[in-house]
Structures are given as structure tokens and as C-alpha cells.
Amino acid sequence: MKITFMGAGSTVFAKNVLGDTLLSDVFHEVDIALYDIDEARLEESYILIDAMNKTINESRATVSKYLGVENRKDALRGAHFVINAIQVGLYEPCTVIDFEIPKKYGLQQTIADTLGIGGVMRGLRTIQVLKGFARDMEEVCPDAWFLNYTNPMAIITGYMQRFTKVKTIGLCHSVQVCSEVLLKSLGMEDKVEGRIETIAGINHMGWLLDIRDKDGNDLYPEIRRRAKEKNAGEKHWDMVRYDYIDKLGYYCTESSEHNAEYNPFYIKRGREDLIEKFNIPLDEYPRRCVYQIANWAKQKEEILNGGKVEHSRSREYASYIMEAIVTGTPYKIGGNVLNNGLITNLPAEACVEVPCLVDNAGIHPTYIGALPTQLAAMNSANVFCQLLTIEAAVTGDRQKVYQAAMMDPHTGAELSTDEIVAMCDELLEAHEKAGYPCLHE
Numbered sequence: 376m377k378i379t380f381m382g383a384g385s386t387v388f389a390k391n392v393l394g395d396t397l398l399s400d401v402f403h404e405v406d407i408a409l410y411d412i413d414e415a416r417l418e419e420s421y422i423l424i425d426a427m428n429k430t431i432n433e434s435r436a437t438v439s440k441y442l443g444v445e446n447r448k449d450a451l452r453g454a455h456f457v458i459n460a461i462q463v464g465l466y467e468p469c470t471v472i473d474f475e476i477p478k479k480y481g482l483q484q485t486i487a488d489t490l491g492i493g494g495v496m497r498g499l500r501t502i503q504v505l506k507g508f509a510r511d512m513e514e515v516c517p518d519a520w521f522l523n524y525t526n527p528m529a530i531i532t533g534y535m536q537r538f539t540k541v542k543t544i545g546l547c548h549s550v551q552v553c554s555e556v557l558l559k560s561l562g563m564e565d566k567v568e569g570r571i572e573t574i575a576g577i578n579h580m581g582w583l584l585d586i587r588d589k590d591g592n593d594l595y596p597e598i599r600r601r602a603k604e605k606n607a608g609e610k611h612w613d614m615v616r617y618d619y620i621d622k623l624g625y626y627c628t629e630s631s632e633h634n635a636e637y638n639p640f641y642i643k644r645g646r647e648d649l650i651e652k653f654n655i656p657l658d659e660y661p662r663r664c665v666y667q668i669a670n671w672a673k674q675k676e677e678i679l680n681g682g683k684v685e686h687s688r689s690r691e692y693a694s695y696i697m698e699a700i701v702t703g704t705p706y707k708i709g710g711n712v713l714n715n716g717l718i719t720n721l722p723a724e725a726c727v728e729v730p731c732l733v734d735n736a737g738i739h740p741t742y743i744g745a746l747p748t749q750l751a752a753m754n755s756a757n758v759f760c761q762l763l764t765i766e767a768a769v770t771g772d773r774q775k776v777y778q779a780a781m782m783d784p785h786t787g788a789e790l791s792t793d794e795i796v797a798m799c800d801e802l803l804e805a806h807e808k809a810g811y812p813c814l815h816e
Contacts, residue, residue, distance in 0.1 A: 376405045376701070379454040379516075381508065382461035383409035383440070384416025386423055388524070390678065392458055393424055394686035395694035397432040401701050402694070409440045410450040417442055419675065427684040444507070451508075452515040456697050459508070459523045459531075463501045466664035468809040473497065474661055476805060480798045481644050482789050485632045486660045488526040489579050490757055492786050495764050495779050496802055498530035499813035502768035505531065509539035520700065522546055522693050523711075528578035529761045532711045533726035538769055544738050545711025545726065546692045547578055549628040554586055557626050558594075560613060561601040566594055574730070575718060575743045577754045577761075578711050579629035580637060581728045582746065598626070610654040615641055618653065623749050628709075628728075632659050637757055639788035696733050703735035712740045719744055720751040725758045756784045771814050776803065 378396060383389050389409070396402045407424060411417035421440040428436045441450035451457065463469065473493035474484060487493020512519060521543040523532050532545030554572050558564065569589030576582040586594045602617040615631035627634060635641045635655045642657070643649060650657065667674075678684065688694070692708045699706035710731040717740055718727050730741040746754065760782045767775035780786050780795045790798065806813050 376402060377408065377454045377456075378402075378405055378697070379408040379410060379450050379457045379519075381410050381450075381457060381459045382525070383420040383424075384411040384413045385460040385462070386416065386420045386675070387678070388460050389420050390423055390427065390684075390686065391689045392460075392524075392691050392693045394427055394431065395688045395691055396697065397428060397436060398686065398688045399694055399698050401698050403432055403435045406437045407439070408450045408454065409438065410442075410447060412443055414442055423675075423678060423684060426679060426682050427686055429682075430684050431686055447507070448511050448515050451511050451519075454512075454516040454519045456693075456700075457508075457512065457516065457519050457521050458693055459505075459521060459525050461501070461504065461525055463497070463504050464806070464809065464811040466661070466668065469497070469500065469806060469811055470661065470664060472802065472805045472809065474658060476802050477798060479801075480790055480794055482786060482798070483642055483644075483657050484660075484785075485636050485642075485655060485657055487636070488660065489529075489629075489633060489637070490527065490760060490785075491636050491783055492780055492798065492802065494527045494530070495760065495776070495783065496806065496813055498527045498761075498764045499768050499776065500806055500811045501525060501527075501531055502534050502765070503812060503815060505535065509535065509541050512541050513539070518542075520544065520696075522696065524693075527761070527764075528711055529726040529728075529758075530764050532578075533713070533724070533761060534765050534768060536713045536726065537724060537765070542737075544696070544731075545578065545728075546696075547628075547709070547711070547728070548691065549579065549630075550574055550581060550709030550728065551690050551692070553581070553626070553628045554583055557583070557598065560611075561598060561605065563594070563597070563601070570594070573743075574628060574709055574728075575741075576627065576728055576746065576750065577721075577725065577757060578728045579627075579633050580754055580757060581628040581709065582750050583626040583628070584746070599624070602626075612654065614653045615655070623753065624747065625750060632656050636785050638753065639784045642785060644789060696738070699733040700735055700737070705732055705734045707732055708738075710738060710740065712738070717742055718746055718751075718754075720746055720748070721754055722758060722762070724762060725754075726761070756782075760784075767814065773799075773803070773814060776814070 535543040573585040714725040763779035
């Protein structure tokens with residue numbers, strides 16, 4: 376059994392996913408191929424994964440490393456599973472570009488990795504790289520499953536599912552912790568164990584449609600009461616999603632700092648009162664990047680711990696999916712798949728996030744039906760931006776880039792059409808100049 380990890384320079388994430396895998400009885404003797412285009416980061420991950428193999432797996436796995444595009448096919452050759460965690464352009468130069476140029480036009484962002492103009496640009500430049508991944512996989516590991524963790528999730532996964540032959544599932548961290556975080560933050564810890572829930576929508580805006588305690592009692596009335604009361608009190612970290620509960624009736628999967636920029640409601644020029652009221656952390660992702668870069672050396676030493684790397688199995692879906700496909704023992708996930716009628720009031724070609732059952736026959740998504748109309752409207756406002764971004768990446772049509780940005784709820788609410796065109800042109804030129812083209816025209 377061979378597992379290839381693309382973007383192995385994402386060291387901490389590689390540790391979690393591959394550590395989970397090594398702790399599974401199914402994968403003790405797995406072949407692990409680490410791939411990256413950054414030699415230093417690849418070496419750090421190799422040292423870490425090799426040490427962990429010795430510490431928690433008695434050196435039974437084989438760990439190898441592959442550097443650069445010229446070695447990519449060898450990394451992928453014969454793989455049964457390919458885990459994707461690449462970040463094209465990293466914090467510098469690309470994330471900096473995605474934040475600084477929009478600021479010139481008065482457009483403020485928090486995370487910029489899923490939607491908004493930052494999400495559009497990240498999606499475009501990442502798809503250009505994934506075109507090569509897909510060609511190589513179709514040639515040297517055509518039956519492999521592609522487990523995508525890279526954002527923007529719906530754009531990347533939707534591209535792979537619609538325009539390549541690669542078997543693809545998109546995976547996120549937020550579905551499995553959504554309701555637990557909500558209940559604990561509202562002082563309802565006693566309802567966590569045995570809870571029954573349904574989550575569906577799109578990535579980072581999947582909706583907690585139903586939540587009940589172990590006896591089947593509806594928890595939403597009490598959740599709505601407590602959430603409104605908490606938002607009326609002192610500021611806290613999740614005010615946007617609690618406002619969703621109050622105004623839309625439902626909680627969603629991803630954090631308030633993410634969701635603040637997926638709509639036209641919370642971030643507005645000249646409305647510092649809204650930023651203050653909803654405690655919105657503008658420029659949050661750049662701050663995180665700067666902190667992580669500054670503290671990486673210390674963190675690396677702590678993780679390596681003199682070569683005695685320990686690991687406890689995390690909640691990441693990847694190892695459980697691979698285990699279910701290999702053994703046939705069913706496992707339930709929240710996965711990103713092509714809609715094709717699963718959510719009846721979203722477009723068929725949308726990439727949606729729904730409950731899926733995994734076994735040795737593959738990944739089987741669940742039919743949801745119609746979302747509440749207001750939730751479908753929120754999702755749709757994101758979906759059409761995502762679809763246009765994919766079309767732009769596939770066709771190389773610059774006009775589609777403009778249209779994707781125009782359809783983005785936050786960008787369209789803040790800028791005129793002419794401003795959007797000018798900003799897109801400046802962003803495309805900057806990424807091209809930095810060596811990370813967003814379009815192949």
C-alpha cells in the first residue's frame with residue numbers, strides 16, 4: 376500500500392494525517408512518499424515523519440522523499456491514495472499580494488482562502504498546478520483516490536471532480552467539531568455525548584440543519600435562546616455565526632472570522648461600528664502566518680523532541696477514509712462531492728458538503744433534498760463565484776475572472792464593476808510577475 380503526500384512541507388499537517396495513518400493497524404507497513412518543491416521544508420517533514428515511524432510504528436513503514444516537478448511522477452507512481460495539502464505561492468509572495476492589492480481598492484479581508492477575491496486568486500493559481508497533478512495521476516496511478524485538503528476547497532475539489540478523471544473527495548476539519556464547539560461554548564456540554572445531527576451545505580458554509588440530544592429532543596430552541604443572549608453581552612470570538620443563528624435560524628460549520636467575508640453584511644467601508652460590534656479580525660490570516668513563521672523553529676524542536684516524536688490519532692478524516700476503503704468497514708464523514716441533485720435547490724455542478732458513507736466500494740454521498748430557502752440563498756451566493764472561478768481556470772478567459780469577482784458577495788457589495796476589473800488585472804499581473812500565474816491563456 377502506497378500513500379503519497381503532496382505538499383509535504385506542510386509539516387504539522389503531514390504529522391497529523393500520516394501519524395494517524397501509522398497508528399492504524401491497516402497501514403503499519405505502508406509506503407509513504409513525501410513530495411514538495413521546497414527542499415528545506417521537505418527535509419524537515421522527512422525527518423519528522425521518519426522519526427515518528429520509528430517512535431510509534433517500530434520502523435515498519437517506508438518513508439521516501441521526492442523533490443521538484445521532475446520527480447513528481449515517481450512520487451505518485453503506484454499510489455493508492457494521494458493526500459493534497461499544497462499551498463501555491465505560500466504566505467510570501469502570494470498571500471501578501473492577495474491582501475495588499477485589494478486594500479488599495481478599499482477591500483478588506485479576514486482569511487481570503489475560500490471565497491472573496493483572495494479565494495478566487497488562490498483557486499486560479501492552485502488549479503494551474505493541479506492540472507499537472509491530474510495528468511500525472513491519470514498516467515501513473517489512475518485508480519488512486521485524491522484526498523484534497525487544500526483551500527479553496529469547493530473550487531479545487533470541484534475542478535478535480537468535473538474536469539479530470541481522478542477520483543476525488545474534498546475534506547475539511549470543521550464538520551466534525553461544529554456542533555461540539557457550539558454546545559460547549561453555550562454551556563451545554565451535557566448534550567455533546569450521543570448527540571444526533573445533520574450537516575449539509577457547502578464547504579465552510581455547511582449548515583447544522585438539525586441537532587438533537589441522545590433521546591431525540593430538539594436542541595435548537597435552547598441554542599437559539601442562549602446564542603442571542605450571549606451575542607447581546609460581552610464580545611466573543613464567534614459573533615458572526617451566532618448572528619446567523621439569530622437572523623437565519625441555523626449555525627454553520629466554519630468560524631466567524633471566515634464567514635465574516637462570505638457575504639455583504641459585516642465588512643463594509645466606513646462601517647467600523649460593524650467591525651467592532653461583531654468583533655471581526657481583519658487581516659487575521661496574515662497575522663497567523665507571521666506568527667507561525669516566527670515561531671516555527673521553536674515548534675519544530677518541540678515536535679521532534681530529540682527524535683522521540685509522539686502522536687495520538689486526531690479527528691482528521693483521511694486515515695479513517697483510507698482504512699474504510701481498504702477494509703470495507705463503513706465509516707461516516709462529511710465530504711465535498713459534486714451535487715448532482717443531492718441538494719435540490721443548489722446547482723447540479725456545485726461542489727457540496729454532505730454526509731457520506733465510505734466503504735470498499737468507494738464514497739457514497741447522502742441525498743439531502745432542499746435546504747431552507749435562506750440557507751440555499753447564502754450558499755448560492757458563494758457557489759456561482761466558485762463556478763466562475765473554475766471556468767476561468769479551465770478556459771483561461773480573463774473575463775470569467777472579472778465575473779467571478781463581481782459575483783463574490785463581499786467584493787460586489789464594496790466595489791464598482793470598473794474597480795473590480797482594475798483590481799483583478801493588477802492581481803493577475805502581480806501573481807504572474809511573482810512566478811505563480813493564475814491563468815494559462
